[in-house]
Amino acid sequence: MNRKKITDSAIYIVLIVVFLAPRIPMIGSFVTLDEPSWLSQGANFYYALGQREFENTVYEYQPAVTTMWIISIAMFIYFPEYRGFGQGYLDYEKGRLDPFMYEHGKYPLILLTYARVIQVFIILIFFLLLYYLLQRFIPKLGAVFVLIFSSFDPYYLGLTRLLTHEAMVSIFVLVSLMALAVYLFKDRRIIFLLMSGVAAGFAQLTKSSAIAMLAGVGILLLMQIIQERPQGWGKAFLNNTKAFALWLIFLAVTYFIFWPGMWVAPGKMLYEVYGNAFSYAFQGARLKVTEDLDVSQFSLNNLMGIWEVAKVLLYRTTPWTWLGVLFGFALPFTRDRELVRQNRLLFTLLLTNAVAFVLLIGIAQGRNSPHYILSSYLSLNLLAGLGWLHIFQWIVSRFSAKQMQLHYAGLMMVLLLQVWSAVSFFPYYFTYRNPILHSAGWYRYYPQKPYGEGLELAAHYLAGMPNAAESIAFVYYSRGCFSYFYPGRSISFRPYYVDGAHATDLLRNLQASDYLVVYYANQVQLGKYDAYLNILATVEPIHVIWMDGYEYVRIYKVDSFSPEIFEALTNL
Numbered sequence: 001m002n003r004k005k006i007t008d009s010a011i012y013i014v015l016i017v018v019f020l021a022p023r024i025p026m027i028g029s030f031v032t033l034d035e036p037s038w039l040s041q042g043a044n045f046y047y048a049l050g051q052r053e054f055e056n057t058v059y060e061y062q063p064a065v066t067t068m069w070i071i072s073i074a075m076f077i078y079f080p081e082y083r084g085f086g087q088g089y090l091d092y093e094k095g096r097l098d099p100f101m102y103e104h105g106k107y108p109l110i111l112l113t114y115a116r117v118i119q120v121f122i123i124l125i126f127f128l129l130l131y132y133l134l135q136r137f138i139p140k141l142g143a144v145f146v147l148i149f150s151s152f153d154p155y156y157l158g159l160t161r162l163l164t165h166e167a168m169v170s171i172f173v174l175v176s177l178m179a180l181a182v183y184l185f186k187d188r189r190i191i192f193l194l195m196s197g198v199a200a201g202f203a204q205l206t207k208s209s210a211i212a213m214l215a216g217v218g219i220l221l222l223m224q225i226i227q228e229r230p231q232g233w234g235k236a237f238l239n240n241t242k243a244f245a246l247w248l249i250f251l252a253v254t255y256f257i258f259w260p261g262m263w264v265a266p267g268k269m270l271y272e273v274y275g276n277a278f279s280y281a282f283q284g285a286r287l288k289v290t291e292d293l294d295v296s297q298f299s300l301n302n303l304m305g306i307w308e309v310a311k312v313l314l315y316r317t318t319p320w321t322w323l324g325v326l327f328g329f330a331l332p333f334t335r336d337r338e339l340v341r342q343n344r345l346l347f348t349l350l351l352t353n354a355v356a357f358v359l360l361i362g363i364a365q366g367r368n369s370p371h372y373i374l375s376s377y378l379s380l381n382l383l384a385g386l387g388w389l390h391i392f393q394w395i396v397s398r399f400s401a402k403q404m405q406l407h408y409a410g411l412m413m414v415l416l417l418q419v420w421s422a423v424s425f426f427p428y429y430f431t432y433r434n435p436i437l438h439s440a441g442w443y444r445y446y447p448q449k450p451y452g453e454g455l456e457l458a459a460h461y462l463a464g465m466p467n468a469a470e471s472i473a474f475v476y477y478s479r480g481c482f483s484y485f486y487p488g489r490s491i492s493f494r495p496y497y498v499d500g501a502h503a504t505d506l507l508r509n510l511q512a513s514d515y516l517v518v519y520y521a522n523q524v525q526l527g528k529y530d531a532y533l534n535i536l537a538t539v540e541p542i543h544v545i546w547m548d549g550y551e552y553v554r555i556y557k558v559d560s561f562s563p564e565i566f567e568a569l570t571n572l
Contacts (some may be wrong), residue, residue: 014144033481038071039097041059043090049072056261063207063272074115109484112484123167126172129175129179133179138342142389152421153377155370174353181349184243209372315434318418332344332347354376361373454547460485461545463486468486471489473486475490511558535569542556
């Protein structure tokens, strides 16, 4: 084996180890809010495959097909006989999967852990593909730095450990765009166009919001047309139109092959996905609520919606990412003409993709959870890594070409700062907050949209209480987040319990329980929850879960509640 092959092998080994090291440890130590529902959806997908009922492999606008395949693979490994019991399709909203699995000696938490690990390795494969593509534009060691820096963005790192669509969307989109850039500007071999189209197909199969990547595709094609203009505008336009058409074909074929529903009912699948997506974005609700697409009712959020999305992005990214992006704006400016062209390409592509996802989610009427723009996080961190490379190269050039140790030392320092920003929040990397903005008062008092983290700590605490297996806990967000770790019975309640119409449900379940577990971290999002919390403020909790300076969970002993407390709850 020659030196080049040894070096290449060593680089891939380093990337694999560095990528997996922060992601695999304690990967099943907690559960987030949506994951149990996705397990149920995946179980239904697996059941549909087993029954050859492919028209039932659809889930509204997501379409979450890649996630469903991952869960199905986990099912096949851990609970293969599930498809043969004849239980039909279980209601994912009512949590029917969990008791069914327990009845058959299986545990949802183990299934979730399997699915998470499978997803991590899929992301790893595309992460390595991204390195393979990026090093065609910049030196190999530079590409290694950029990718490691990006992979340790705290929020991105945290989400890649969870069963979430956006973690895959982000890497699929970036691989697709970089492969298309290689095809258009570096190497016209069809394999790169195929790679781009297939990755784009996977992105669309994962979530319909991946359509925002078309902004990046359009920018690449436009830049190539401009570059080919000496041959004539017409010829340049025709050449790139052909490339785009072939790219679309690869995307469509991938979309068709990997979604069984498309084999039997393509019209239904496309309507469920894109009909619901348009309704959700422009009418604020899914079709089962709005019933029909009504163009006359279409509307978008104002600029404040975009700012709210961008604000969260700023809050969840590190100062080192900020500075790197700032330095990235200098990328198009250098004395090397060829390098200018290359840097301009990467800068424009990454910035366009980041902005496109922020705009799409910001203007849409549907929810704007932070993870919906995870592709923006990855794009900006790649841009930041390139910015850091550029600034240290410039610093070295101002002194001496022999001072490369300064270059490497500077990059290593930046990398360590980024790594520390993430690992100091282990295992809840996604709870990171930018210290500058936090000190300025942003989300100082409550975590910004928590995912259920900390509820497993409450479960562990109550599991240590006497007769824990016989006790009952009334828990906000019980399913999965709490129930998977609690030996007793748990009853889940949601915000509707705290309005007047559901006071009876609240009191009945509360009186039947031994403990009340309040997810205090989420109080900002719960509407009339303030009145409920004010009543409970007169009761001393038996335990409080604190994390990163935030009060996350309060645990109460129900038999300590006075009659006045129950009366006050009745009058909510």
